Every structure is written in C-alpha cells, then in structure tokens.
Amino acid sequence: MAIPLSRSKPGLSVRRDGHAPVRRAxxxxVPVAVVxxxxxxxxxMASPGDIADFAHGFALTEGVITSLDQVEGFEEVRHDQGIEARFWLREDRQEALSARRRFMAGPVGCGLCGIDSLEQANRPLPRLTGTGFRLDRDEVxxxxxxxxxxxxxxxxxxxTHAAGFLVPGQGIVAVREDVGRHNALDKLIGALARDGIDCASGAFVMTSRLSMELVQKCAIAGSPALIAVSAPTTHALHLAEDSGITLVAFARQGGFDVYSHPERITSEVTDVA
Known part of the structure; x- marks a missing residue:
C-alpha cells in the first residue's frame, strides 16, 4: 500500500488586497515504528519515503547496530495507521539494544524523546581525525x-528538510528529504551505508539549524564536516569541537561561518584557518 509523499489540499490565500481559494501540495x-x-x-513521525534508509540510518546512529552485517533480516510493513520497519538482529546486539531502549513516541524535531537517562543523551562520541580530508572554500x-x-x-x-552528502571534487552525490531534519540525516546515513559509501569521504549538508543530535549522528557516522544553512546551538558546537568535526553554519548567500576545526577548509590562495 503506497503512501504519497504529498497531497493537494484546498486553502484560502489571504493578502492585503483580498483573498482567493488556493490548492497547495x-x-x-506518518508514524513509523522501528521494531x-x-x-x-x-x-x-516521518515522511513516508525512503523508509528502509531511515530505519537503517536510525539503527546505526542510535548505536543499536554498528554495521549492516548485524542485521539478519528487514522488512517494511505498511498499515492504515502507519509504517513498521521490522528488524531481526544478530543475537549479540541485544545488550546495545537494551542500552538505547526508548519507550515513548517522539514527535518530529525531538531527537531525545523517551531516552531513559541523561547519560544516554550525552553518550560518548568518537573522535574524528579526518586525516587528509579537505574541502575547497568554493565547494562550501x-x-x-x-x-x-x-x-x-x-x-x-x-x-521539508534535506540532508546532502558533499564529496570533495564531486559535489553533492546523495540527498534525502523528510519533514524532520533528524530523519533526513538518518535517511542519508542509511542510504550511504546500504550503498557501501564511507561517510568519512564527505561532508553532510543540512537545510536546518545544527542541534546536538545532528552533531552526534555526524560523529557516529564518521563524517568529518557538517555544513548548514542556519546556526548551531552552543552545545552542538561543544560536541563538534570535542569530536573533531568541522562545523560550518550560515552557509548561504555567498558566505559561511566556521566554528570549529577550520583547517579542513582551504582555497587556492590561502588556508581559511
């Protein structure tokens, strides 16, 4: 049972000089249950496209799995009420699953709903060295x-939000969209993993602000750079500094700000750093 990504709905367009009926997409x-x-x-709550990518990316960034070979089976089941993303995991993943168990339904934009403890929210992140990884200033x-x-x-x-994967010298090679920015990044990470693409080979590009959850997902996936159109939170910046992630914000209208590890961004004239 296919669920459309958008539907045309009627509304009333109101302007200073009057109003008129309008239809917009x-x-x-829909609810997506990860099982x-x-x-x-x-x-x-997520957009109903690329659910397998979302589910695999979510499993990776939540730490339930660390590689796709720990998944013994997967199926996507669609119901009138929503979608189930069903996994069967290798037996040795039960401890990791218990550690990241969630009990509440989380709304879009809330990446921490239902986590059992503050320690789970502030889990240790890997330190990314990104040896040799460079982005040209013009690419950014x-x-x-x-x-x-x-x-x-x-x-x-x-x-909707989007997450793109920018590979130096190649441009943006993959994109995923969703009503939630966290979901869009999980979809992208899942798609890259399923295609055998190493996240360490490129930067994530986001159409949103940079929250701590996005930096966490970036670090766990192994991407050394995160670029966004809007601002980071202070906690997101703190995590990026500690994790070795190059954090770029306000990337729009021909400019950008670099808040951590600027040495990875270069130009033909001089290093940004």
Whole structure:
C-alpha cells in the first residue's frame, strides 16, 4: 500500500488586497515504528519515503547496530495507521539494544524523546581525525545552493528538510528529504551505508539549524564536516569541537561561518584557518 509523499489540499490565500481559494501540495507525515526482534523501540513521525534508509540510518546512529552485517533480516510493513520497519538482529546486539531502549513516541524535531537517562543523551562520541580530508572554500560556498535544486519534495511543498552528502571534487552525490531534519540525516546515513559509501569521504549538508543530535549522528557516522544553512546551538558546537568535526553554519548567500576545526577548509590562495 503506497503512501504519497504529498497531497493537494484546498486553502484560502489571504493578502492585503483580498483573498482567493488556493490548492497547495502539503507533505505527508506518518508514524513509523522501528521494531527490533518483535519489540517496538521507537515511534517517529516521518515522511513516508525512503523508509528502509531511515530505519537503517536510525539503527546505526542510535548505536543499536554498528554495521549492516548485524542485521539478519528487514522488512517494511505498511498499515492504515502507519509504517513498521521490522528488524531481526544478530543475537549479540541485544545488550546495545537494551542500552538505547526508548519507550515513548517522539514527535518530529525531538531527537531525545523517551531516552531513559541523561547519560544516554550525552553518550560518548568518537573522535574524528579526518586525516587528509579537505574541502575547497568554493565547494562550501556553493553547498547549500547546490543542494536546493535537488530538494524535489521541498519544491512541491515548501515544508521539508534535506540532508546532502558533499564529496570533495564531486559535489553533492546523495540527498534525502523528510519533514524532520533528524530523519533526513538518518535517511542519508542509511542510504550511504546500504550503498557501501564511507561517510568519512564527505561532508553532510543540512537545510536546518545544527542541534546536538545532528552533531552526534555526524560523529557516529564518521563524517568529518557538517555544513548548514542556519546556526548551531552552543552545545552542538561543544560536541563538534570535542569530536573533531568541522562545523560550518550560515552557509548561504555567498558566505559561511566556521566554528570549529577550520583547517579542513582551504582555497587556492590561502588556508581559511
């Protein structure tokens, strides 16, 4: 049972000089239950596309699995009420699953709903060295502009986020969209893993602000750089500094700010750092 990514809905367009009926494409949003070995781990509101990518990326960034060979089976089951992403895991993943267990349904934009303790929210992150990884300044300047024409669902609805994967010298090679920024990044990470692409080979480009959860996902996936159109939070910056991530914000209108590890961004004239 296919669920459309958007639906045309009527409304009333009101302007200073009057009003008129209007129809607009609005993004669909459905509950997605992530189920491990028959037990629901989390319920997230998400766009109904690329669910397998989302589920695998979510499992990786939550630490339930560390590689795809720990998944013994997967199926996507669609119901009238929503979608189930069902995993069967290798037996040795039960301890990791218990450690990251969630009991509450989380709304879009809330990446920490239901976590059992503050320690789980502030879990240790790997330190990324990114030896040899460099981004040209002009690639960073173009990053969000290059992402925009690839946002098909946003072009239809004006209401979704995107996550892109920028490979130096190649541009943006993969994009995923969702109503939630965390979901969009999980979808992208899942898609890259399923295609055998190493996240350490490129930077993530986001159409949102940079929250701590996005930096956590970036570090766990192993990408050394995170670029966004909007601002980071102070805690996100703290995590990026400690994790060795190059954090780029306000990447729009021909400029950007670098808040951590600027040595990875270079130009033909001089290093940004």
């Amino acid at each position: 609005l993004p669909e949003e 491990y070995d028959g037990s629901t781990h989390a319920v997230m 300047l173009r990053a969000t502009d290059d992402l925009r024409p690839l946002q098909v669902l946003h072009a239809q609805t004006g209401a």
